Amino acid sequence: MASLLLNVLVFAGSGYMMLVYDSVLPSRSIPTLVGLFVMLVLIYVFQAVFEAIRAEALLGVANGVHDDLFGAVHYATVARPLRAGPDKGDGLQFARDLDAVHTFLAGAGPVALIDLPWVVMFLVVLAALHWWLGLTALAGVMVMAVLALLSNRRTQTASRELAMITGQRSAATLSEIRFAESAFAMGMQDRLVARTSGWESQFIAAQSALARTVSRLGGASRTFRMLLQSIILTVGALLVIDDKASGGVILASSVLSGRALAPVDSAIANWKGLVAARSGWSRIVQAITTFRRPPERQVTLDRPRGELALRDLWIAPPGTQRFTVQGVSLSLQPGQALAVIGPSAAGKTTLVRGILGIWKPQRGEVRLDGATPDQWDAEALGSAFGYVPQTVDLIDGTVGQNIARFDPAATSDGVMAAARAASLHEAILALPDGYDTQVSAGGSELSAGQRQRVGLARALYGNPHLLILDEANSNLDAVGDAALNRAVMDMRQRGGIVIMITHRPATLGPISHVAVMQNGRLVDFGERDAVMQRTLPANETTAAPPAAGHLAKEAAR
Ligand SMILES: Nc1ncnc2c1ncn2[C@@H]1O[C@H](COP(=O)(O)OP(=O)(O)OP(=O)(O)O)[C@@H](O)[C@H]1O
Numbered sequence: 001m002a003s004l005l006l007n008v009l010v011f012a013g014s015g016y017m018m019l020v021y022d023s024v025l026p027s028r029s030i031p032t033l034v035g036l037f038v039m040l041v042l043i044y045v046f047q048a049v050f051e052a053i054r055a056e057a058l059l060g061v062a063n064g065v066h067d068d069l070f071g072a073v074h075y076a077t078v079a080r081p082l083r084a085g086p087d088k089g090d091g092l093q094f095a096r097d098l099d100a101v102h103t104f105l106a107g108a109g110p111v112a113l114i115d116l117p118w119v120v121m122f123l124v125v126l127a128a129l130h131w132w133l134g135l136t137a138l139a140g141v142m143v144m145a146v147l148a149l150l151s152n153r154r155t156q157t158a159s160r161e162l163a164m165i166t167g168q169r170s171a172a173t174l175s176e177i178r179f180a181e182s183a184f185a186m187g188m189q190d191r192l193v194a195r196t197s198g199w200e201s202q203f204i205a206a207q208s209a210l211a212r213t214v215s216r217l218g219g220a221s222r223t224f225r226m227l228l229q230s231i232i233l234t235v236g237a238l239l240v241i242d243d244k245a246s247g248g249v250i251l252a253s254s255v256l257s258g259r260a261l262a263p264v265d266s267a268i269a270n271w272k273g274l275v276a277a278r279s280g281w282s283r284i285v286q287a288i289t290t291f292r293r294p295p296e297r298q299v300t301l302d303r304p305r306g307e308l309a310l311r312d313l314w315i316a317p318p319g320t321q322r323f324t325v326q327g328v329s330l331s332l333q334p335g336q337a338l339a340v341i342g343p344s345a346a347g348k349t350t351l352v353r354g355i356l357g358i359w360k361p362q363r364g365e366v367r368l369d370g371a372t373p374d375q376w377d378a379e380a381l382g383s384a385f386g387y388v389p390q391t392v393d394l395i396d397g398t399v400g401q402n403i404a405r406f407d408p409a410a411t412s413d414g415v416m417a418a419a420r421a422a423s424l425h426e427a428i429l430a431l432p433d434g435y436d437t438q439v440s441a442g443g444s445e446l447s448a449g450q451r452q453r454v455g456l457a458r459a460l461y462g463n464p465h466l467l468i469l470d471e472a473n474s475n476l477d478a479v480g481d482a483a484l485n486r487a488v489m490d491m492r493q494r495g496g497i498v499i500m501i502t503h504r505p506a507t508l509g510p511i512s513h514v515a516v517m518q519n520g521r522l523v524d525f526g527e528r529d530a531v532m533q534r535t536l537p538a539n540e541t542t543a544a545p546p547a548a549g550h551l552a553k554e555a556a557r
Pocket of ligand 1: 317324342343344346347351
């Protein structure tokens with residue numbers, strides 16, 4: 001509606017010109033001129049108000065679309081690598097696509113598109129002034145439409161190329177940032193700059209190609225619009241000479257034709273944003289349908305407290321076809337603690353990722369309390385799990401927030417209970433700002449051992465039923481080891497289940513069961529002492545898992 005009004009108001013300028021030229025000048029009437037001028041000023045004030053209203057409404061639409069999509073896009077961004085394996089780029093493409101959609105919707109692009117149909121109205125008015133004028137303008141619009149189509153084709157290819165290279169360039173830079181310490185220590189910086197500059201030149205080339213396309217076609221359309229205005233003026237002049245139109249018509253038609261072509265011109269100028277938004281939109285739609293949050297469960301299961309059973313689990317890392325866990329079956333009762341041992345690359349981490357649902361098993365199933373994980377609400381189930389990964393990843397925030405898993409409803413008692421369960425309370429009090437000490441994702445505010453113990457406290461937050469420790473003792477000192485053993489014993493005493501991947505014997509004390517893995521298979525499973533007895537002679541006579549043999553010897557001491 002606002003758009004219709006704005007386009008109708010545009011006639012005011014050319015109407016005023018025509019009236020001044022054809023009525024005021026012949027009659028030499030100052031009052032008529034003043035009256036017309038006042039009306040014109042009022043119309044322009046209206047126009048300014050309506051334009052502001054329309055811009056605000058479009059911004060509202062842009063923000064609304066962004067807010068509606070953000071959750072799903074962010075979920076897809078985070079879930080994608082877990083389902084489909086590593087991205088070629090930096091993994092932020094969907095977020096950039098959402099930005100492109102928002103930038104386009106909040107910019108001048110939609111106005112140009114909304115105004116596009118009014119071109120027909122201007123053509124009709126021009127034809128009403130004289131059909132020759134209408135015909136000339138129509139021919140001009142058709143030439144500009146061809147330019148727009150050309151723009152579309154060229155820009156689309158260049159824009160897709162640019163999106164891909166942008167992702168790869170930032171992935172390369174991010175990996176260098178992560179690698180900065182080692183690069184500095186081993187004098188690799190120059191080599192890394194040379195490596196990344198390859199991406200940089202590809203990025204610049206792609207960006208230049210896009211800029212060139214946009215500026216060439218934009219320039220051509222702008223020049224043609226100006227030429228067309230002069231052509232229409234010429235046609236008007238010929239009509240006046242032929243006595244087929246008044247002098248005012250020439251001026252009005254020239255202004256009108258400029259106005260009629262302006263939306264086409266502006267659409268071409270905004271084409272780059274439109275194309276980026278459109279290809280971003282199709283990527284977003286595909287991403288949020290492929291990687292979408294599981295639907296909410298109608299019936300909420302109780303928090304798990306019973307048996308964990310693995311039945312014939314086969315797992316291949318996302319994006320690969322190779323099973324790194326093959327046919328693993330075992331079950332654990334509440335109060336039991338399992339150590340998973342075996343050489344490097346035996347599939348231990350893959351197994352716990354499968355149990356936690358980080359990677360989906362291709363075959364077989366995990367059952368907790370008799371139910372498969374997808375029968376629970378994902379967040380509710382996650383709150384019953386504690387996980388300390390090999391490398392403890394903290395998020396920007398305070399130590400307290402990290403321990404509380406950024407739970408907005410966390411209480412101080414809950415946070416301190418988790419810290420105490422990890423025997424970390426006193427150590428946190430000794431930090432510069434206690435529980436409020438800031439830590440960062442990549443920062444080194446804490447030592448590796450401290451980070452690992454904050455990771456343990458986070459895993460113990462909320463008394464999980466299942467605690468999984470993936471070499472959670474690799475950086476621990478004797479005090480840390482003792483704290484870990486105590487935490488495992490506490491878990492067992494309160495009926496929890498613990499699974500611990502370990503290469504270190506010091507942590508086998510509180511363990512009840514041992515599983516030995518080799519080449520993705522479970523080669524032994526049972527009570528700790530029995531398995532260690534079997535593993536020890538096997539290691540001495542055959543090529544049994546070195547880690548298992550090593551552990552058995554140490555444990556037997
Ligand atoms: N993200 C991944 N993508 C592809 N392959 C992977 C991925 N993670 C692990 N693998 C492969 O799976 C196999 C098992 O790895 P896994 O990390 O499960 O072993 P592990 O027993 O935990 O080893 P370690 O004791 O060294 O941590 C390895 O051959 C590894 O190359």
